[in-house]
Amino acid sequence: MNAPLNSSVTQRLASADGTDLSLVLDGRVLAEDFPILAQAVRKRRLAYLDNGATTQKPQVVIDALSQFYTHSNANIHRGVHWLSQHSTDLYEQARTQVQRLLNAPDSQDIIYVRGTTEAINLVAQTWGQSIQAGDEILVTGMEHHSNIVPWQLLCARTGATLRHARITDTGELDIADFKAQLNSRTRLVGIAHVSNALGTINPVANLVRLAHEAGALALVDGAQAVAHGSVDVQALDCDFYAFSGHKIYGPTGIGALYVRASILKDLPPWQGGGDMIHTVSFEGSTWATGPQRFEAGTPHIAGAVGLGAAIQYVMDIGLDTIAAHESALLARATEAMQEIEGVRLIGTAAHKAGILSFLVDGIHPHDLGTILDTDGVAIRAGHHCAMPLMSHFGIPGTARASFALYNNLQDVDALVAGVRKAQKLFGV
């Protein structure tokens, strides 16, 4: 694996030349690792603030993909030849990188999937085979659709009930309501580690403990968490942890699901085909042990290798360092937006990751997004696949700026200037 382009950590720390003094990392130096960020958009410098949707890719990840296809491509597991063994080694080494990222006890606790959505569907369809009429699944009111709809499908199939715990006006989970909804029928609790629409960081370890006390399992949706702070599935004590590679600077189409070993060993398969079997005969088949049982067919081998490179990249910088950097950006952006009359922040939890959702009086979020785009500022506008959460706030959607390690105060300034410009244009 190549070293990052600017591998000196000191070079990456915020420079003392004035503007970035309050930041932990120098986003401008790190941005040099990401070729797409050097590209002008609408003839302007790109301020990419749509990281909640997907992150850009550093050169090391692009190189890992290209080197895989140039030097290492072969199908895995089944081959006796050198290239096949080499590609299998790379695929399995990347699994170990995921294990390190999550501090999972063993690489065999990690199942490759297409992303968070597929991970949750996998749990709903495999573990979900034990669900019966009368059972309950509990989620929070701030979940992404991918942590709601698979459970609705499961409930429709089985006669189980999906419940949700309410959230407060600041966008925090109402823990009392969460506790009140847990009961002896609750079989699983689904919790976003970080809300994609609000940025709220949920007290996951505490919620997992409450779930376990009620006899339920706990699944954590880590899509918005893994790239923005360190995650330790053993400390969280969760049973399932899902994330997407593309939100942690890796390729699209690859992600991972951690499953507690004692649960994984008894999980039935969900997709049948090559690689997930031990033996096949017309009388019946037997299943592979470990994560292979859930990886039928040729997987996204190059994607896994790219994900491994992305994980190495963030771990080299340090996830706590990244968290501190993004937290400083969030604080500056929050302060600046609060100074603008007519701006309403949606989601003001005490513990937040680098996501700022807001509304501007008299301007539809889509119009705001379009105006910002003309100045090269990329944000997201809409319901953020969290329609029940938007209904809770009585709004159709929000404008959302979400930060990553390569952002800096210039990006925050561009966002704030864009909002003021939109207000002028709309005369509000």
Ligand code: PMP
């Ligand atoms: N959960 C959360 C909290 C998310 O933010 C997202 C992506 N926006 C998902 C799940 C789904 O991720 P993917 O589309 O990569 O499967």
